[in-house]
Every structure is written in C-alpha cells, then in structure tokens.
Amino acid sequence: GESVGLHLPTLSVQEGDNSIINCAYSNSASDYFIWYKQESGKGPQFIIDIRSNMDKRQGQRVTVLLNKTVKHLSLQIAATQPGDSAVYFCAENGEGGKLIFGQGTELSVKP
C-alpha cells in the first residue's frame, strides 16, 4: 500500500551541529513532497517542499534532497538551534491530493 516512512524515530544533536532527517517513500509516481515541523500542542507547520523534477531545494537553514532512484528524501538543518526541537514529518502528495505522512522523527537539540 501507500506509505512514507522514516528511518530514525529519534535524533539528538548538539546546538550548532547540522541535523539530517531521512525519509523513504514507496510510490515512485509521487511528484511532490513536503517536510513539516510539529511542536508540542500545535499542528504541522510547513518547512520546505520539493517537486519530483528537482533534486535539491534550499531554504533558510534547511535543505531538502530528493533521490528518486532509491525513493529517498532527506531534510538537512544547518546550525541546529534549540527552537528546532520538534517532530519532523515528511509527506507525499497522494491520490486525490491527500497527504501521506511518514511516522515522524523527534529532533532533540542539546544546548
């Protein structure tokens, strides 16, 4: 069935280090991917997106990489800050426009 999965359920990093969160997706026909950040008590917040015709997209301190050959997506956060502590989800644009989410990775930033 359709699925988007994450390799690591938890990630702990030191403040100032770079973080990498990975995601595997199963539908090779997917054409749009999003990374969301969810803080405690809040809904998912858009971070960055990428379309399947791109391999890399950069935002402010964040970069998303897409490897369609192995159906892999990653989110890189540069100079991780305590405010980056949250659960991160990758999502795939599924049938009819619904979002198919991965299970999430909890990022913990140590000061």
Place this chain on the structure above:
Amino acid sequence: KAGVTQTPRYLIKTRGQQVTLSCSPISGHRSVSWYQQTPGQGLQFLFEYFSETQRNKGNFPGRFSGRQFSNSRSEMNVSTLELGDSALYLCASSLASGGAGNYGYTFGSGTRLTVV
C-alpha cells in the same frame, strides 16, 4: 490574517457517545481536509471538503463523517465512539481542492479527543 481555528481544543467523551468537531479555515480558503493523528498510526487522512462537497475520503469506517457549510467552515462527526478513536484531530485549509502541490495546506492546532 487569522489562521485555521479548531474548536474545542480538548474534549473527553465516553465510549458509545458521539462527538462533533469544528474547523474554521483561513478566510478565503474553500477546501478543508481532516486528519487523525495517533502515536501508533501517525497522521492519516480522513476526508476533504470543497464547496460543500466531499472530494476525497480516506480509509475510515462510516462512523466518521463530515460536512462543510457555505462559509467553508467544516465539522466532522464521530458516532459510537470507541477507545481507539482517542487522537488529535487536525484540519487543514487550502485555497482550493487539488492537493498541497497546487495550493498548499495550513494546519490548525487540532482538537485532542480522549475517549474513556
């Protein structure tokens, strides 16, 4: 402008009861989607409404239903509540139907439903 507003924020219900959750989208947004978030299953799509019509539906039993009003506000209803329905219910609004790739989604903070 105001974001997506979900009410109530917290709710406790007893097994067998029914519940109605409300979502007010961002002004001008006409599509509302609902998602269920649980620790075990993660975020799962329930349904999407656009122009008062259900456009897409996830794999949930018929106990889960929804509707959308002419002002784009949406409600979802769960009848005959089960313990497993305890979850965070999130709604997301979008300018139009057609998926996040076309119009983007903005999520509300959710309604935390606990069934006892």
